[in-house]
Amino acid sequence: MDIRQLRYFVNIVDYGSLGKAAEKLYVAQPSLSQQIAKLEDDVGVPLLIRSSQGVKPTAAGQAMYRHARLVLHQMEQLRQEVREGAGAESGTVAIGFPTTMVSILAMPVFERVRARYPGIRLQLFESMSGYLDELLANGRLDLAILFRDTTTPGITTLPVLDEELYVLGEPGGEIGARMRTCPLAALANVPLVAPGQSNGLRLLTERTFAREQIPLNIIADIDSLPTLLAIAQSGQACTILPASAVSARSAADKPKMRRIIDPVVRRPASICWPNSVPVSSAALAIRSTICELINELCANGVWTGIELRPPQTAAT
Structure with missing residues (x-):
């Protein structure tokens, strides 16, 4: 297997369609199918279920999808750090916000990051916390705010408020x-x-x-x-x-x-991130920015009804 096949596979699962993935990747659909067939031959099990409703991953395909996203993410980090330097605060950072927090936190994060870290490109996701948890586990998010205060296998948790x-x-x-x-x-x-x-x-x-x-x-x-x-x-x-x-x-x-x-x-709220891959300098900067903004919004009386966790617990 190679990086190209993994990228093709991830796009097919994301779009749920060979045709849509081929259009997105600018690849002919027969060529895309051939590459996925080679990938399935290489791992020795079917990875996709094809039907009239589209394409879905098998159980083995779901495992492949999680690992493939992590590999692709690491490759992107590698390119970025080699190009910009290991400490460069640049690159893409995907963040998940629970629906109830979007209106108070998303815009301040966007504005602060644009002003302070112009080299970082944000991807903001809004959803119920259960779906954000799934996206984080699948490697589709670098950071998410989840309603928990304990670390679980694969996910590191930084409690910030109640x-x-x-x-x-x-x-x-x-x-x-x-x-x-x-x-x-x-x-x-x-x-x-x-x-x-x-x-x-x-x-x-x-x-x-x-x-x-x-x-x-x-x-x-x-x-x-x-x-x-x-x-x-x-x-x-x-x-x-x-x-x-x-x-x-x-x-x-x-x-x-x-x-x-x-x-x-x-209920507790924490900043969470996957611990299966190194955290990039850009993600560290965003994490610190979110903690900083939460403290400011609380101190200014903008965000009411919250109690901040002790600074040593929420240290970034």
Whole structure:
């Protein structure tokens, strides 16, 4: 096998189609198929499943995809460091932001990097944290912010903050319009909308209500932040989110928001990266920049409802 075959294979999996990959790579489709056949002969197992719906990797193909992306990433780092110097802060850095943090963190990161590191090209991904975890494990991201505070095999974790959760909308009952807090018990049987059952925020919500023996009434699974906020603002149901989810909205465009207390509900957030490959100088610079901006946004009162981890824990 060679680097060209690995690059072809990764593009086919990314696009889910031989035709689209061939178009992207400027390679004739028969030639692309021939190279993949040689790769499969070399490893001795089928790597792709072809159907009328497109192309998907086999179990062996998924393993090949993960390793191939890492190899290609290392080759790109090698070229960049040889060309620019081992300490050069340049090259491409792919970062994943959870949907709830994009509005408060993505633009400041983009602006700071453009001003300070013009040689770095950013790739920003926005998604639910579970999908970002998958992208990080597959080598498609250099960094991601995930809601965890422990290191797992293959992924190094740098805890940076804990964020509190709020109820958005009008729960009714004894909660007055001017109240800025909401006891968790006041949400018993209140109609709630929440992300799907595999979402980390949903799991945290279910565990917290179960632990406190408070009846949880989720009336719809909504994997869309704008829709969750629209429903909360409409008054038809409430939702539970961090304050960062509405940071970019004007006061008139925000649903009523109250901090949950008795107990306060928090979740950790960490900067994570794969430890299977060396971290580039550019990725180190971005990691440091994100930590710096989080501290600034907290100190300036822009990012509310968070508690920073001790500096020695979040050191970059």
